[in-house]
Amino acid sequence: MKRDSMIDQVGETIIRAAGIGKTVPNGASGLTILSDISFDVRAGEAVAIVGVSGSGKSTLLGLMAGLDAPTEGSIHIDGHDLFALDEDGRAALRARMVGFVFQSFQLLPAMTALENVMLPLELAGARSAQVAAREMLARVGLGERLEHYPKQLSGGEQQRVAIARAFVTRPALLFADEPTGNLDAATGSQVIDLMFQLNRERRATLLLVTHDEALSQRCDRVLRLAAGRLVDGSGTP
């Protein structure tokens, strides 16, 4: 199981987190969500972040993706200091390098499946967005449902659209936040299989947040969070 992501192809460090801390204002002292977290992820690796509810794992994923800023510490993605960039710089980096899969799919309700998948390509200024999006949807088995709106699709189908959207830009990094959380066991396992399969094909680096131990065992490495601290799996692989 642990060999799903072909560790032999692991390359250079693609994510470097150093001394990450996150505190949110709460009364006089503030509430510490994460503190002193450091780890590296190498290109091509599949890393699971696990922990109980409230351990800070989704916050950590958000910080890795530059969706929010840490209170202290730094994060380097592919050599770029994430927080030396401004919002638009981080957005551009995401457009270039990062794909996302969320627990609640996060598809745009106003757009068709095809348009949802085209979106990240268009944001990155890609030319043949439609061709790529069609191919990608066909690859996840939704070639016949291009013009359907999210509300016309089942949960599993929506998540497959989301996976297609995540991979269509051929991202170097895939961030997944509880990707099976809203799906039943059978559908969830199909989606996970698809995700790992694509990840392997595309040689992407996977950062997966989950509380599912079985799922985490399919990754190369597990980072375990408890009360905002890294308790296991820190350091380098």
Add this chain to the structure above:
Amino acid sequence: MSIVRELVLALRLLWRDHRAGELALIAIAIVIAVASVTTVGFFADRVQHALGRQANQLLGADLVIVADRPIAGALEEEARARGLSTVRMMRFPSMAIRGDRSTLASIKAVTSGYPLRGEVRIASEPYGAERRADSVPQPGTAWIDERLYALLALAPGDRFELGQLALTVAGIVTHEPDASIGFINGGPRVILNEADIAATGLVQPGSRIGYRLLVAGPAEAVDGYRAWAMKQLQPGQRVEGIRDARPEIRSALDRAEKFLSLAALVSVVLAAVAIGLSARRFLQRHLDSCAMMRCLGASQAMVVRLYLIHFLVLGVIASIVGCALGIAAQAALAYWLGTIVSVELPRPGVLPAVHGLFTGLALLLGFAVPPLAALGRVPTLRVLRRDLGAPGASGALTYLAGFAVIALMILWRAEGLKLGGMVIGGFVGAMLVASALTWLLLKSAGALRTQGVTWRYGIANLRRRPLGTVVQVIALGIGMMALLVLSLVRQDLLYTWRTSLPPDAPNRFIVNIQPDQVQPLRAFFDKHNVRQPELYPMIRARLVQINDRRISSANYPEERARRLIDREFNLSWAAQMQSDNRLTAGRWWSGTAPGPQFSVEDGIAETLGIHLDDVLTFDIAGETVSARVTSLRKVDWDSFNVNFFVVGPPGMLEQHPASFVTSFYLPPANATLLASLVREFPNILLIDVAQVMSQVQTMMDQVARAVQFIFLFTLLAGLTVLYAAIASTQDERLYQATIMRTLGASRAQLRRAIVAEFAVLGLLAGIIAAAGASALSYVIATKILNLPYTFSSSVWLVGALAGSAAIALAGYAGTRAVLNVPPLKAMREIG
């Protein structure tokens, strides 16, 4: 749970929602709705009264009892008992004499207090500085006009004789409010104190004297008195209000009233939309808590009751605030109006406040409560499965109650089933057309979807909620239409109207010119270098038969038609059609002997049901004349040229007794010419139309300004809808922006997408606005101002471009907050 505890719980919910900022938008919507309604209400109420009074200045009173015998003292006593002011007036013609000079003058004797409405202006010497007269002439003195001054070679302080009494000239009348009533006061004028009448010895049995009782006071008291007086009338007596005296002023007033109430209703409709949108947002944000309440054991009915109480309390509070704001706004408005209109506005009544309160609650009950009823039907399972929404919460059927409320309000404001029905029908029709148009435009805008992510995002957002988009487009369209009408269209119309009256439009009419005076009169004009005016023959006739049908006023339900049948027509003959007439049907005659036939003005033809080829029979001094109608004409009555309803060809009517009539322009500097004119032709009747014209013009202008001001509120209400619409979709926008940010969209890309969406929305609204403004200006031009409609492309251009730009800007301003929220935070907030 007891009622009291439920009430307490409802209030607690209200307080929590208030604390959480959930109520701000809906409360603001109600406050603005009520504020605009009450402001419009107060304003319209006061303007309507002011316009009424302005019109009443032409009568010198609110109500006049006219009689050919002295009016019983009981009529005056009753008026005073009702708290009304009264003035007695006598009018009759008599000779005014000074030395060897004498002339027939129109005498007006008044008691103190005259005029009750409007003002008399006098000057100390002819063409001197005029001032407002603050009393009536003292006994033994008289005010005369410039013509009498010229005719008798009088000067201030001189004396002249009226019957057996010598009167001292105390002033030159330059303006009197009731001068133009009925067009019969042709002679030079004398105004004296009624106390002097007995001493003149002119009032004898058989004297032709018109008696008048002028009455004025608060509108309700006048109406009450009018109803009472109608029952007391003797033969030879009649009641005249401004509405009876001058049909053209009556219709102008009616149109103004209709226009003002319509403008007010448009604002009400827009406010309703704003409230509906706010309530929808409230509903969506409360689905969870309601599901949780159901889950914790609250019954469906209880949830509905709780929120009903919650909203009623909110509605009352917001309505009161709105009323207070309305009162303040109308005061500011009255102040502003006070500086542009020289009419003192009457104090506002309480009624508009009551209406406002009712309006607020009615709008709330019609547009906020029905969608909230859906809260009670929230599936309890939603606590586990958030995608389970409220059942059918935003369907059009939900607002059926709201539509009913609006319909009732229209019927109530229109004060009549027929007009109300027409307005509702017109409104629904216009809405349907606008909706269909918007829907079509939206559908064709789909083509833009292929133009990259910016357009796709914008258009997709609009198309995702076609109903919501249609509502927004129409609401904004109405607001923008108001703006277009009050800027471009109003300018166009005023320009057309002003230029339609040439500066040398006739300002004097001469009536009763005898056939043997035609040549001498022409010679007179030549001698004094006045441009030779056209003289028209005029024969008095009564229409007695259309085809084989004898007609009488009883055949016509319409008052105007009855009056036309009862009074005598003026027939004329001409070889050529007048240049300001336009043929609308049939052919004008030609040749040397065209044979008997008539050409009829199309307005009167419509009123009396006369068609081309009908045979009309007139009674001319006991003889009947019949002929076929061979043409219908449109007449420009505003040109102040002499015009006739019915004209025959030459050779048909000449044997009947005729007099001649003409109109001409006399520069104000040449006013002394009138004196010599009257001296040479003592029997003619000279009518000053300039005064009538300027009064009508002032009134038109005030109506235009009033409408313009009320349209400002319509615009405000339209913007409220935009704000409510943006707010009601704010969560969704935040969500979409967050996902786009996460997927790597730059701020610029997001900004472009937002601007694209609102630009398209504004473009659609601009097109609707231009269409509406064009239709409205067509109606205003052709139906109200009687002007030819000219198509204005600038309305479309400005509507589309400015609409697009303004809404893009407003929409961006309203939504730019979504650009600044860190994606993770936003994602957490939306869940």
